[in-house]
Every structure is written in C-alpha cells, then in structure tokens.
Amino acid sequence: MKKLLISLITFIFIGSIPVFAAPVKIIAALPDLGSIASYIGGDKVDVISIGKNNSNPHSIEVFPSYIVKVSRADIYLKVGLSLDQWSNELIDGSRNNKILVVDCSHGISVLEKPAGKIDASLGDVHPEGNSHYWLDPSNGIIIANNVLSALEKVDPLNSSYYEKNYANFKNETENRITGWKSKMLKLSGKKIISYHSSWVYFASVFNLNIAGNVEPLPGIPPTGKHLSGLANLIKRDSISILLQESYFPDKAPEFLANQTGIKIFKFAPSCSDIKRESYFKHFDEIIDAISR
Amino acid sequence: MVRICTIPFIILLFVSVLGISNPVSAGVINPDISVIGQIISKRTDDAALEDARIPTLDLGETELVFDSYLNPYSKGLFVLTAGNEGVETEEAYINIFKGLPGGLALKGGKYRIGFGKLNPAHPHAYSFIESPRVMLAMLPGEDGFNEVGVQASVLLPTTGSWASTISADVIKGSSFHPDETKSSAGWVGRFSNSLLINDTVPLDIGTSVTQGTNNAQWKTKTMVYGADIKTKIPLSGLTNLTLQGEYFYNNSDVVFDSTTGDFDANKRKGFYAFADLKFWERWNAGSIYDQYQPMENKDLTNKTIKYFVGYSLLEETTLFRLAYEKFMPEESDTVHTLMFQMVFSMGPHKVHQF
Structure with a gap:
C-alpha cells in the first residue's frame, strides 16, 4: 500500500x-x-x-x-x-x-493610432x-x-x-x-492606391505613399462620388498601382482601372499556409508582381 | 454531517475559482455597452388584427446590452429590453468558462435556453424578420424559451475537428406554465456535435430535450424533443449559402377535467428549414418554410413560407430587411404580411458565432 x-x-x-x-x-x-x-x-x-x-x-x-x-x-x-x-x-x-x-x-511600433475621440x-x-x-x-x-x-x-x-x-x-x-528593398527601389516615394487600409505597414517599409483608399473610410463601401474623386486623383498624379485584398469585390477597382488605366494587384492579405518559408514567399509574390 | 461540511467547501471552491478571495479595485474597466434598435413596419391582411390592411410602424424591442469579463475566469452579461410592454430583463447571467476541471463550464441566471440553433440567438441576429411560427408553437414560453436556471456543460474529448458538447440545465420552469405563480422546476439537456468538412464547410448536428410542469396543481408535464442541423457553404470569397433546419416534437399532458385532474396526451410535431444566400458583399436573400400542428387542434397543420432580403452597411451596425410572409393555417384564410425592419446597433461589434 x-x-x-x-x-x-x-x-x-x-x-x-x-x-x-x-x-x-x-x-x-x-x-x-x-x-x-x-x-x-x-x-x-x-x-x-x-x-x-x-x-x-x-x-x-x-x-x-x-x-x-x-x-x-x-x-x-x-x-x-x-x-x-x-x-x-x-x-x-x-x-x-x-x-x-x-x-x-x-513590441510593434503601431501606425495610424487615432488621436482624440473615436466613434x-x-x-x-x-x-x-x-x-x-x-x-x-x-x-x-x-x-x-x-x-x-x-x-x-x-x-x-x-x-x-x-x-x-x-x-x-x-x-x-x-x-x-x-x-x-533593392527590388522596390524604383517604386520608392511613388504614390499608390489601396482598397482597405491594410497596406500601411507594407508601404511604410518600402517607402510607398498611399494617396487614397477605395473605401472612403475603413469598412465603408465606396460611393460613386468617392470613386470619381479617386479617379481624378489617379489621373492627376499618374498613379499606376492599386493594391486590393482578395476578399473585396472587383467592381470598384475595375471601374477605376477602366477610367484611369491603373493596374490592379490583387493579393491575399496573409501568406498561403503555415510552412516556415510561406511568410517570406508572400512578400516575394507581392514584390515580384508590383516591381516588375 | 456530510451536508454541513460540503456547503462551506463548495463556497470556498467558488471563491477560489472566481478569484474573489482578495478585494480588488472596482471600476477599473467599464463593461462593453451596446444598444440595438429594431424598428419594424408591417402590412398584413390578418382579419383577426385591428390594424389589418393598415401599414404600421413600431419601435419594436430596443435592447441594452452590458457585457464584460468579471475576472479571468468568468464573464457577465445583462440584456434589458424596452418595448410596448415596458422594460424587462431578458438575460442576466454569469458564465464561468475557465478554471473548472474537465472542460466544464457553468452558467447561472436568466438566459435564452440553448434548445436547438435559433432559440439561443436574439431574433435581431436572424437573417429574416421574426421567429418562425413553429418555434412559438412548439417551445415553452410566450416569446421565446427564456428561463432562470443553472447550466453545466462539458466539452467532450474528441479528435480532429470533431467538437462535441453536452449540457444540462435545471430551470425555474415558468415558461411551461406562464399563467401560474407557483414555480415548478424543469430541466433541459442538449448534445451538440460539429465538424469541418473540407476544412471550410462546418456541419453542426444537435439534439435537445426539455421537460417541465404545465399544470402545477395536477403536475402534468410538457416534454419537447428537438433535432437540428446547420451548414454554411462558401461559394466564393464574398458569397456563401447557409442551410439550417430544426424538428420539434411536443408531448404535453393537457388537463381536460380540472376537478379530477384527468388529462390527455397532446402529441404534436413541426419543423422549419431555411436557405440564406449571401449573394454579394453586403446582401443576403433567402426563404424559410415552417409547419406545425397547433396546440388547439393537432389534426390540423399550419404552414408558413417567408421570403427575405437584407442589406448590411457595416456588419450589424446598420441592417435593412424586407420580408414577405404567407401564413396558411389549415382552418382559416391565408394571411399575407409584408414586413420591413431596420436594425441599428451602437457599441462594440459582437463576434460572429456559427
């Protein structure tokens, strides 16, 4: 016992x-x-x-x-x-x-931290x-x-x-x-358009300037007036890159492409899977496509 | 002797589990507060109603929701509703989800009973306007099965993506006899299973059962059995199809002689099934069919078909819904109703539960 x-x-x-x-x-x-x-x-x-x-x-x-x-x-x-x-x-x-x-x-240096009252x-x-x-x-x-x-x-x-x-x-x-960064050098300082405000960190590290978003405000669908203003901006500043997440509808980006000739780059916001090299591959795919 | 020793032990266990053995500063963090408005407009040709064929506009039920962690082990929730019948506490409960052994969770207070898939959810969270008639006809309670009770649930050990939960509730039982003041406890049991097909398609299958006393004097019982199934099939990144159905079997002892307490068994069944297609980023449309045998005459079958379309601007903050309902009671004329609902929600967005 x-x-x-x-x-x-x-x-x-x-x-x-x-x-x-x-x-x-x-x-x-x-x-x-x-x-x-x-x-x-x-x-x-x-x-x-x-x-x-x-x-x-x-x-x-x-x-x-x-x-x-x-x-x-x-x-x-x-x-x-x-x-x-x-x-x-x-x-x-x-x-x-x-x-x-x-x-x-x-430990992340957070971007776009809003100041003042949020609603x-x-x-x-x-x-x-x-x-x-x-x-x-x-x-x-x-x-x-x-x-x-x-x-x-x-x-x-x-x-x-x-x-x-x-x-x-x-x-x-x-x-x-x-x-x-070496590949992205030719785009350094250039203006781009993004659908949602997902690409702020990407733009920051590769010195891109996000001139506007397809969404007028985060999560809000684009209106005709907003798209028209965006089209004018794209034409005026000769912006050639629009970054779009794969889960957003194509209609608004296609409208902008038809109006201005801007090229749409559609990417998943995350890497394809959890394999150890996938995080790097995701950047390879994005950078190879837009810097071409 | 055993009883005397056990009670302090249970209190001590709860105190230690809840981490309230030491006083803590109050008001460190405010709870999440949401307000949900549900304006509804209707036009019906139901001759039984005073305002038949007249379009109506009603504020509907306004919900005030307080929701917060109480400590690392538990959460609390209060839902107050204000409507034409005054202010009511629709839900007020504590949920101890952590710190208990064996995947056990406890819930206590007033809450929407987890019988099937639709009843636990608030009606504004449905894809359509108003609960299916079969729910009101087959489940206890005049406006949903909502009770004061205590629930214990266990997440069973499984493999792969298979999730199984067993829950048991002891409830006050007032939904079974809403007109009586005398309380007589009831109970609820549920066994739910969920798995992922192809890593993206969930399939939920569950069974529920409840029993309570519908006549406190003669102790006659109502027993309801339910079975439910739900799946959601992604069609593209933006579109998906939800399919859901529930079957109900209600066996109630109905006293026909109040002096002797003699009763008959009134056995009835019913079901609903719906398809909800999210056909664009912010749009959905679908149809729900339900049928049931009414309490008053189980030889009849009442049927309803409803078509609905909805638009949500920013998730559940601003929702617009339009529905057409055709109610076909077997014994009387068909009733046509057109409904428009606007749901607006202030406060934190709630997570989408399947």
Whole structure:
C-alpha cells in the first residue's frame, strides 16, 4: 500500500513538470503568425492556423471545430490590436486552463493610432491603431521574438533550439529585406492606391505613399462620388498601382482601372499556409508582381 | 454531517475559482455597452388584427446590452429590453468558462435556453424578420424559451475537428406554465456535435430535450424533443449559402377535467428549414418554410413560407430587411404580411458565432 502511494505521488509530481516529448501545439490566428511559429519551433511544434490566407481577418466566424482545436493547444498566437476579437471567443470557449495566450502585436511600433475621440463616424477604426502589422517583414522579427518567449516558457528544455532558430529567422529576414528593398527601389516615394487600409505597414517599409483608399473610410463601401474623386486623383498624379485584398469585390477597382488605366494587384492579405518559408514567399509574390 | 461540511467547501471552491478571495479595485474597466434598435413596419391582411390592411410602424424591442469579463475566469452579461410592454430583463447571467476541471463550464441566471440553433440567438441576429411560427408553437414560453436556471456543460474529448458538447440545465420552469405563480422546476439537456468538412464547410448536428410542469396543481408535464442541423457553404470569397433546419416534437399532458385532474396526451410535431444566400458583399436573400400542428387542434397543420432580403452597411451596425410572409393555417384564410425592419446597433461589434 505504501509503495503504491509513493508511486502515485511520484507519478503526479512528474506529471506536473512540463516536459514536452510531444510537439508543442500552437494555434495561430493567421497563417503569417503560424508560418513564423513553424520557423522558430521547427520540428518541436505542431502549428494550426485558424484564418486562411484569403480570409478577411476582421471577421472570421467562430466554428465549434476551431474551439475544440484551441482546447488541445499549448499556445495561442493572437494578432491583437482589436483585429481578431474572435480569438477571444475561441480561447474562452475552449475552456483550456493551461493555454498560453500571446499577443503578437507586443513590441510593434503601431501606425495610424487615432488621436482624440473615436466613434463609428470614422468607419471601422481600431482604437489601438492599424492592425495589419505583419505586412512589414521587419515586424516579422518582433512576432518571432514573441513566439520565442512563449516557447521558452512552455518548453524550456528546448530553449537553445528555439533561440538558434530565432537567430536564423532574424538573419534571413534582414537579408531578405535588403533584397526586397533593392527590388522596390524604383517604386520608392511613388504614390499608390489601396482598397482597405491594410497596406500601411507594407508601404511604410518600402517607402510607398498611399494617396487614397477605395473605401472612403475603413469598412465603408465606396460611393460613386468617392470613386470619381479617386479617379481624378489617379489621373492627376499618374498613379499606376492599386493594391486590393482578395476578399473585396472587383467592381470598384475595375471601374477605376477602366477610367484611369491603373493596374490592379490583387493579393491575399496573409501568406498561403503555415510552412516556415510561406511568410517570406508572400512578400516575394507581392514584390515580384508590383516591381516588375 | 456530510451536508454541513460540503456547503462551506463548495463556497470556498467558488471563491477560489472566481478569484474573489482578495478585494480588488472596482471600476477599473467599464463593461462593453451596446444598444440595438429594431424598428419594424408591417402590412398584413390578418382579419383577426385591428390594424389589418393598415401599414404600421413600431419601435419594436430596443435592447441594452452590458457585457464584460468579471475576472479571468468568468464573464457577465445583462440584456434589458424596452418595448410596448415596458422594460424587462431578458438575460442576466454569469458564465464561468475557465478554471473548472474537465472542460466544464457553468452558467447561472436568466438566459435564452440553448434548445436547438435559433432559440439561443436574439431574433435581431436572424437573417429574416421574426421567429418562425413553429418555434412559438412548439417551445415553452410566450416569446421565446427564456428561463432562470443553472447550466453545466462539458466539452467532450474528441479528435480532429470533431467538437462535441453536452449540457444540462435545471430551470425555474415558468415558461411551461406562464399563467401560474407557483414555480415548478424543469430541466433541459442538449448534445451538440460539429465538424469541418473540407476544412471550410462546418456541419453542426444537435439534439435537445426539455421537460417541465404545465399544470402545477395536477403536475402534468410538457416534454419537447428537438433535432437540428446547420451548414454554411462558401461559394466564393464574398458569397456563401447557409442551410439550417430544426424538428420539434411536443408531448404535453393537457388537463381536460380540472376537478379530477384527468388529462390527455397532446402529441404534436413541426419543423422549419431555411436557405440564406449571401449573394454579394453586403446582401443576403433567402426563404424559410415552417409547419406545425397547433396546440388547439393537432389534426390540423399550419404552414408558413417567408421570403427575405437584407442589406448590411457595416456588419450589424446598420441592417435593412424586407420580408414577405404567407401564413396558411389549415382552418382559416391565408394571411399575407409584408414586413420591413431596420436594425441599428451602437457599441462594440459582437463576434460572429456559427
């Protein structure tokens, strides 16, 4: 009986130490966060993304099947800045007492942080600022650092492995940014049009000037008058690039293209999947297309 | 002795779970506050109504919603409604979703009962205007199945994308006998399952059951069984099709002699099914059909078909809906109703639950 009791106590004690022979289970709100987590976590993590590359990240529907996936996870990577409020529903609904929730916006220099009173007359404005920060690859390094901190907490025995991967990611990202900036040099300082205010960080890092948005205000559909004004602006300033997210309707951009000859570049707002190279490939695709 | 020891233990457990063992500063963060207006205009040829064939305009029910985390383990929600019948607390509950063992969650207070898919949602969240008639005919309650109660639910351990939840509620039971003051408890059970087909198409299947006392004097019962199914098929990045249906079976003991308490079993069934097509970024249209055997005469079948179209400017902040309803009671004339509804919502956007 005594032996049994000692065995039981030993079993409970050992069971309470977080030893991860099994991969650390990570749920990412978007594939971009998932791809970076795959890079840092390598073969010691299992990553699932809730959002798909062409999902509108503002309004992902909460399916019970997502909740059950979160219930089995060790880490949840949130976008933060009020973009993925649906993440809170998933986390709360999962009843997962041990999950570590990571706000990946931690440490980001947030752009377009509104000053003064915020209300719906300004459209669907986020009080904490523009939340599409993953479209600046240098912010990828900050996201990676947040992922690293989380993995070190959850799986401290493999810290050196994660730190090595983080160093590689940082190095590779910095090298790639140099290459991307060189390709984008011919567009430096040029004006562009974007559909929604998703491309602010991308424009900032590659020195593009967003002259206008197809949406008159965030989340508000374009009116004829707004499009007419935008067409005049495009003609006057000879703007040649319009960036559009794949989930928005084509009608307004096509109108502008017909009126002005502006070229529409339609991209998913996120990378295609959670593979480690996907975050970089997304920038390759965007930059190759618009700098051609 | 056991009873004496158990009660303080449960209180202690709750206190520790809720993290209220130490006093904390009040008013650190205000709750989310939303106000939802639902103006409705109707024109009906229902001869039973005073304003038949006269277009009406009504403010409808205005909802005031307070919603907040109470602590890291629980959330609270208050929904007050103001309408023609005064101000009412439609919902007021605490939901403990974290800190309990085994995927358990607890909910207590007044809430819309999780029987099927439509009843737990507020009618302004439907794609169409007003609840299907079958819901009012088959479920307890005069304006939706809404009760004071306590619910325990468990997220079952499953594999893959399969999600299973079992819930059980003990309720006050006043919806089963709205005219009586004497309370007699009832209960609700639900088993819901959800999975993803092809990673993008959800399929929900559930069953629900509830029982309560419809006559406190003679303790006669009403039992309702339900089965529901829902899916949403993405057609493109901007369009999708939602298909949903629920079946109801109501078995009520109806006292026909109030002196002896003799009763008959009144067994009735009904269902609704709808298709809702989001055919453009901000537009949806669809149709809902329902039929049921009325309480008064189960040999009859009343049928309704409704067609609807909706436009939302910025999610649920500004919604416009138009609907045409053809109600075909078997025993009387067909009723045609045209409805227009404007829903406007101030405050934080709520997350879209499937």
